[in-house]
Amino acid sequence: NAGVTQTPKFRVLKTGQSMTLLCAQDMNHEYMYWYRQDPGMGLRLIHYSVGEGTTAKGEVPDGYNVSRLKKQNFLLGLESAAPSQTSVYFCASRLPGANVLTFGAGSRLTVL
Amino acid sequence: DAKTTQPTSMDCAEGRAANLPCNHSTISGNEYVYWYRQIHSQGPQYIIHGLKNNETNEMASLIITEDRKSSTLILPHATLRDTAVYYCIVRVGVGNDYKLSFGAGTTVTVRA
Numbered sequence: 001n002a003g004v005t006q007t008p009k010f011r012v013l014k015t016g017q018s019m020t021l022l023c024a025q026d027m028n029h030e031y032m033y034w035y036r037q038d039p040g041m042g043l044r045l046i047h048y049s050v051g052e053g054t055t056a057k058g059e060v061p062d063g064y065n066v067s068r069l070k071k072q073n074f075l076l077g078l079e080s081a082a083p084s085q086t087s088v089y090f091c092a093s094r095l096p097g098a099n100v101l102t103f104g105a106g107s108r109l110t111v112l
Numbered sequence: 113d114a115k116t117t118q119p120t121s122m123d124c125a126e127g128r129a130a131n132l133p134c135n136h137s138t139i140s141g142n143e144y145v146y147w148y149r150q151i152h153s154q155g156p157q158y159i160i161h162g163l164k165n166n167e168t169n170e171m172a173s174l175i176i177t178e179d180r181k182s183s184t185l186i187l188p189h190a191t192l193r194d195t196a197v198y199y200c201i202v203r204v205g206v207g208n209d210y211k212l213s214f215g216a217g218t219t220v221t222v223r224a
Contacts, residue, residue, distance in 0.1 A: 042214035096208040103155025
């Protein structure tokens, strides 16, 4: 039981490049979330999903796209990376009605 | 949305109780208070949550004032491993469809 796994853990991009962050969970959780955390700040919700095939916008969705084709995976995409997207990205998941979010270890992205 | 106010930082001595305050004066009657913590740059970890009654688990106690406008997280015997950023969060949304917004939190440093 690995919990929530994020790949890659580190990535450096140039402005304008695209990439996808993968979040995988093996707990059969319905709900999945993507957050970003900038230095010295709390986590801000980017997008979330309440089940396979569904996605919804969070607080800061601009510049990101997501997909939830399989229940266990939640992908976060950057089509054209910008320096403002330099951040640590956290994925989380939970069961419906559950009070606990399980977080991944984070993916550190640097955009030059 | 109810917002929370926490001190930026606080120190406490190892072995002593750590009392972390949080103000949430605009909280609604059906909104829960959650506490998470983040050690180093790891993903946040759930600690405890409550609605109006005081709660206790193996990690901490949560004291919510009668008017629900503030709460205190108590770590009964702080250890060096409790050094972390502690987030007080008011859960937004009802039923299964809720989201958690993480502010800047309180940086707690436990000193030997």
